Amino acid sequence: MGENGPSPGVFFLALMLVGFLAVAAWEHLRPWQAASPQLGGRWATNFGLWVCTHVSGYAIVPVAGIVTAWCLSATPWQGLQAVGSPLWLQAVLLFVALDAARWASHAAMHRWAWLWRIHRVHHSDVAFDVTVGVRFHPAEALLYACVTAALVASLGVNLWAVLAAEAVFILHNLFCHANARLPARAERWLSPWMVTPDLHRVHHAEEPALYNLNFGTVLSVWDRLAGTLRRVEGADHAALGFGVQALDSSWTRSLPQLLVLPLRAERKTAPQPQNTA
16 A cells, blocks of 8 residues: 555455454344353453464554565565556466465464464464454464465565455355354355355364364365365254363453463373374
8 A cells, every 4th residue: 555545454354344343234134153151251261362463463563564575675576566457367276375374374273282382372262253353372373474475476466466366265254153054055155165154153163173274374275185174964963062172161261361271281081183293
């Protein structure tokens, strides 16, 4: 953004707030299940975590890509811009590349124990609603910022292409964490190619056999190709519980505890992600 427009950080913050209000209204009008009894405390904790990490979660990650694109404009390497790729094509190619990279990064966070310790902050909420979409540890956001910057630098895309791609990721992140259901027809049309709340809700289930599936960020095609896509229907879906079985739930409720949670070990009796490092 130039001198006459808002900064990228302000743009993404405003976009997140508009998206949050829209999804919160959807949850109110068409809830998947009744709001949890601890709604007020959960929202305060999740938003507290977001306030502490919003620079990393909703500014550094997308802005890392924009700053990288801006820096590249002053170097000989122009990538896709050098071959005259139209802006829309740059945005689409960047979006697909980022979505694939974030799928792989997400899967790695479940596979490698040292990354799981960070990512489980996101999974540790015992309920599921739009605020879970902002419940990320700062370290996780910084890891994604590095992935984003590396891809933007490799592809050599215009900063407006980064803006467009990241706007989709921000809005979809709130959408897929909604405590709401799509109409059956919309779910049937969208889920074969896009992660819906029903698909992502399975990923947040407390059973390791489920939360080690459905790693998709926006597109569900990567899970389909990897054999990690799974739907849970009917009564089984309605009975899903959330959180991490191997964690003491008292360690998932307050902001200070969430910030130090990566340092805390899980109960040894529970299954843990495989460490292949």
